[in-house]
Ligand SMILES: Nc1ncnc2c1ncn2[C@@H]1O[C@H](COP(=O)(O)OP(=O)(O)OP(=O)(O)O)[C@@H](O)[C@H]1O
């Protein structure tokens with residue numbers, strides 16, 4: 145509130161206190177700023193400061209145990225023009241994110257629609273489906289590592305001994321040792337892990353679409369496919385856009401699965417930004433290089449986010 | 465030809481019997497209103513005609529075709545839902561043309577039909593808007609527009625006006641009537657508002673507890689209700705009922721309401737009521753047939769006096785409540801002729817319009 149004295153009576157007003165000066169410059173609700181202060185501090189310490197540090201490292205020759213000097217864009221020059229592994233990493237990351245997000249959307253939609261219709265064992269199935277999501281990633285990925293390991297692989301054992309697989313002369317496959325198979329395995333485990341999040345979110349979206357819209361469509365003569373493409377999908381678009389956004393960000397920055405399954409191998413063929421940056425910066429002590437690699441992800445993410453956010457915002461303004 | 469025939473139609477939801485053996489024939493281009501209290505099975509019946517609900521027993525026939533197993537999309541019907549069920553992500557134009565686009569109608573034809581419907585409904589300016597940007601009345605029109613453009617053989621309405629305020633409801637009621645006159649089709653119209661049913665329908669179907677109580681023109685329903693329920697449901701304010709004894713008198717029969725008041729039954733009804741003589745019956749008379757003291761047109765009018773309990777002025781008439789034995793009777797009187805509350809007033813009862821109900825069967829005799 146602007147009081148009369150503040151507006152007109154400058155001559156009679158008492159000297160300005162800190163609070164009233166603050167109020168002048170930032171508006172009436174100064175208390176609000178104190179409430180957000182803890183968050184601001186935390187964000188600064190945990191996000192802004194490390195980010196700034198990473199930017200500084202990326203333009204320096206930081207190496208563990210040695211003095212750090214500014215070297216301009218040398219690190220970037222090196223990774224872009226001379227580092228073959230980095231190019232592989234870029235390719236892997238984009239493939240990894242694109243394939244796993246697309247597959248997760250498609251499978252997520254399918255499973256969610258199935259779960260919506262299933263009446264028996266409904267609670268059990270919905271709960272069971274969440275398991276890959278709630279179990280610790282490092283642990284479940286270890287299990288996958290065991291399943292895919294060339295020596296102990298359960299899958300290879302099945303191919304050899306279990307009917308009907310044994311009829312075909314399949315395997316044994318070196319799931320983690322052969323570049324294409326290794327990347328496929330990593331993508332597969334990522335999908336396995338991320339799918340529940342898609343299913344549960346899409347399911348929530350599906351539940352919120354009122355039945356009467358489908359009944360109206362029935363009467364308008366829509367087939368099942370019409371209803372899916374013209375009602376379900378458009379109404380799910382806000383939900384889909386948000387989970388695609390989240391999933392893309394987390395998949396682009398994924399670390400656990402690759403690190404546990406392949407450590408970027410074989411021959412650095414399956415590195416993602418996160419694992420390659422970790423290898424360069426922490427394992428090889430070249431912190432500057434690691435920071436440059438990690439930072440390279442930043443513009444990619446920003447572009448993805450802008451693109452996806454525009455997709456969400458574009459006329460999704462309607463109520464159910 | 466879009467006739468509708470319902471034959472011994474049943475619907476169970478588990479233990480609940482929502483519809484219990486309905487028989488109904490609806491003629492081509494007839495406007496039929498289904499009325500009844502909440503939960504009586506109106507919506508369920510309508511949804512079975514639409515094909516949105518499985519039929520437990522019986523038969524639904526549209527035209528010459530039994531449609532029990534025909535999915536809604538192949539029944540050539542259109543339905544206006546109570547909450548309109550407009551597609552929130554589509555513009556008004558897209559909403560209205562959805563069914564036509566599904567059927568791969570040509571673009572020009574779609575345009576022509578939507579424009580035509582928009583003209584009828586006066587929503588030409590709204591075609592680019594989303595449902596969210598419309599008022600309740602406008603949404604209602606769009607929902608009707610979506611049905612009209614399809615040019616179906618049968619129109620189904622499920623309480624289309626119940627989400628509107630009172631004034632708009634009256635206005636839309638007239639609109640619907642006009643539209644039906646322009647767009648001739650068979651209409652089944654569900655409502656729990658009997659005035660809506662009376663004003664719109666060619667024939668009214670009164671339902672109660674999953675069965676049809678009576679079918680007839682609005683006039684028939686009003687003047688010749690066949691059951692206690694219909695008598696009480698049709699008409700506003702509703703009919704007065706009071707227990708009575710049908711006594712034999714020297715001149716014929718009389719309705720004996722209490723020790724003081726005995727109203728002679730008109731002669732031409734005496735034969736009809738003869739078998740109920742000396743029985744406990746329920747006497748029914750509409751408020752508009754209990755008026756301030758008037759000159760008698762024939763021998764059927766009877767005068768009574770009573771103290772006024774409550775007055776409800778309605779403008780054109782005033783509703784006067786007075787006690788008659790154990791019940792309170794509502795009369796409809798000329799405002800200038802009304803006494804003050806607590807004072808005595810003379811009334812004239814038009815016994816030509818009386819109804820007599822047998823409490824053991826609830827039938828109007
Ligand atoms: N899906 C359902 N499952 C179980 N019972 C139902 C279902 N739908 C309706 N019923 C029951 O069937 C009966 C008839 O319902 P219906 O919706 O036809 O009533 P209505 O006449 O349309 O009432 P209203 O005027 O309140 O809309 C009610 O007793 C209701 O509880």
Ligand SMILES: [Mg+2]
Nearest residue numbers: 506507508623
């Ligand atoms: Mg209903």
